[in-house]
Amino acid sequence: MEQFPAHDPTWNRKLIRMLWWILIIYEIAATIALGFEISEQPTNGFDSFIRFQLVPTSLQLLVMGLGYLAMHYLKYYSDFIMITWTMTMISIFILCIPEMTHSYELLSMPILLASIYFQKRYVIFAYSLGIACLLLLLFIQLVRGQSANPYEIIVSLTIITATSMLCFAIMSRGLDLLARLQNSVVREQDLLIRNVMIDRLSKVDALTELFNHRSFQEHTDHLISHMPHDTPLVLALMDIDNFKLINDNYGHWVGDVVLKTIGSLLKDVLGPDDMSFRYGGEEFAVLFVGKSDQDVLPICDTIMETIRGTVIPEMPDYKLTMSIGLATYNRNTMKKAWFQLVDECLYTAKRNGKNRIHVHAADIQVPIAE
Numbered sequence: 001m002e003q004f005p006a007h008d009p010t011w012n013r014k015l016i017r018m019l020w021w022i023l024i025i026y027e028i029a030a031t032i033a034l035g036f037e038i039s040e041q042p043t044n045g046f047d048s049f050i051r052f053q054l055v056p057t058s059l060q061l062l063v064m065g066l067g068y069l070a071m072h073y074l075k076y077y078s079d080f081i082m083i084t085w086t087m088t089m090i091s092i093f094i095l096c097i098p099e100m101t102h103s104y105e106l107l108s109m110p111i112l113l114a115s116i117y118f119q120k121r122y123v124i125f126a127y128s129l130g131i132a133c134l135l136l137l138l139f140i141q142l143v144r145g146q147s148a149n150p151y152e153i154i155v156s157l158t159i160i161t162a163t164s165m166l167c168f169a170i171m172s173r174g175l176d177l178l179a180r181l182q183n184s185v186v187r188e189q190d191l192l193i194r195n196v197m198i199d200r201l202s203k204v205d206a207l208t209e210l211f212n213h214r215s216f217q218e219h220t221d222h223l224i225s226h227m228p229h230d231t232p233l234v235l236a237l238m239d240i241d242n243f244k245l246i247n248d249n250y251g252h253w254v255g256d257v258v259l260k261t262i263g264s265l266l267k268d269v270l271g272p273d274d275m276s277f278r279y280g281g282e283e284f285a286v287l288f289v290g291k292s293d294q295d296v297l298p299i300c301d302t303i304m305e306t307i308r309g310t311v312i313p314e315m316p317d318y319k320l321t322m323s324i325g326l327a328t329y330n331r332n333t334m335k336k337a338w339f340q341l342v343d344e345c346l347y348t349a350k351r352n353g354k355n356r357i358h359v360h361a362a363d364i365q366v367p368i369a370e
Contacts, residue, residue, distance in 0.1 A: 011116060012071070012082050019089060023060050026093070027053070056096040063088050079117055083126045086110040091133045095140065102149065104134050104156030108163035115167035118174060127164040134160070205278040207256055208263025216277040216285055223289060224335060233329040234288040234296045235338065237346045238303070241321040241354040243282035254314045255282075261310060262322075269303050293328055293359055300324050300357050308355075321355035328360075 030053045067085040071078050087110040094100050094107075107130040114126035134156060138148050203215040211219070223233055240246075240258065247255040259282065266276040266284060279285040288296045307320050325345030329338050341360055349358035 009078070012078055015082055015086070015113065016067075019064070019086065022089070023057075023064070026060075027057060030056075056092060059092045059096070060089060063092065079122055080125060083110050083114050083122060084129060086113055087126070087129050087133055091137060094137055101141070101146070102152050104137065104152065105159040107133055107156070108160045111160065111163045111167055115171055118171050120168065120171065123164055123167045123171070127160065130160050131157075205263075208259055208278045210263045210266065210284070211275065211277045213277065213280050216279060216287075219275055219277075219287060220335065223287065224329070227289065229331060231290055232288075232292050234291055234293060235327060235329065235342045236286040236288065236296065236300055237279065237325045237342045238284040238286070239323050239346055239350065240282040241323055241350075246315070246318070250315050250318075254312070257314055258312055258320065261312060262307060262320075265306050265310065266303065269299070269306055271299075274299070293326060296326060297357065297359065300326065304355070304357070323349040323354045324357040325349055326357060326359040 034049055034053060063085065067081065070081045070085075074081060087107065090106050090109060094103055100106070111123060111126040111130055114122040134153075138153065141148060203211060203218075205212045220235075227233065240262065243255065243258070246258060259278070262284065263276075263278065266286070270276055270286065273289050274291075275287045275289075277285045277287075288299070291299075304322055304324065307322050310320060312318065312320065323346060325342050325348065327338065327342040327345055329335075333341075345358040345360045349356045352358070
């Protein structure tokens with residue numbers, strides 16, 4: 001099962017701030033207690049200051065300094081250092097504060113801290129270190145001549161062990177939820193990709209890889225509805241001349257090659273703002289946004305010259321040509337009327353000899369020289 005990444009400096013910085021706050025709170029509490037001690041027994045004030053404030057604080061500051069040095073020079077082991085740092089601070093409190101002398105269960109706190117890394121090795125390390133610190137504290141107390149209560153030792157071992165088991169259970173549950181979340185995200189991504197692919201397949205012609213007729217209608221509606229009124233919009237409807245003869249003489253598969261070739265040529269010739277579509281059959285449509293008729297004519301001329309200069313290997317002796325009808329959209333007319341107008345321009349070019357451009361705005365025909 002996937003685990004969280006180790007050596008997270010953000011969490012370690014938060015934990016270090018927490019240790020500083022613990023030390024500050026201890027200092028405040030020790031100062032208040034020292035004040036009561038001095039008011040009740042003035043002669044014991046200096047001794048209490050040394051035992052309960054100066055010594056623990058000095059040891060804690062020493063541990064803080066060593067911890068910072070270890071974190072700086074041993075960054076790879078920063079998480080282990082953080083656990084050891086916390087366990088040492090708690091051991092100092094247990095050792096130096098009489099009220100906490102037998103509070104061995106506090107050694108379970110670094111084990112809880114280790115669980116935030118969501119890796120079993122840290123909990124195992126913290127548990128082992130807690131047992132070692134417990135044995136060391138018991139040994140120090142025996143050296144001092146203090147008796148150890150077996151009941152307290154058993155309870156402390158039970159709490160430390162139970163805390164470790166609880167951490168394992170929490171991590172197991174957390175990692176299980178993480179795995180489910182990841183699986184859910186993966187499923188959503190797969191579903192999104194499938195929807196995008198389905199949407200693309202529904203809008204893109206599989207043969208030419210141009211947008212299809214449905215996309216043409218959607219793009220046109222969007223442009224008419226959203227583009228500024230002073231922005232020109234020109235539609236070019238293109239038809240391959242004598243395409244039926246190509247299918248009849250060379251086969252429909254060669255006709256597909258021709259369609260695919262022209263689709264590729266359109267993508268190469270047109271600019272990024274021009275949108276090309278397979279309108280249907282052997283017809284193609286191009287929407288020119290922000291260009292006037294005079295801007296569009298040279299582009300269409302280039303398209304026709306490129307097509308005329310293209311040789312299809314499957315029919316090397318056949319010269320491709322194309323007829324084009326052009327018309328600019330008029331805001332005062334309906335979209336359907338505009339389409340019909342462009343279609344009439346295309347068939348005018350066809351009737352007048354093919355291989356030419358017919359522009360409605362100027363009622364001119366632009367033949368391509370043989």
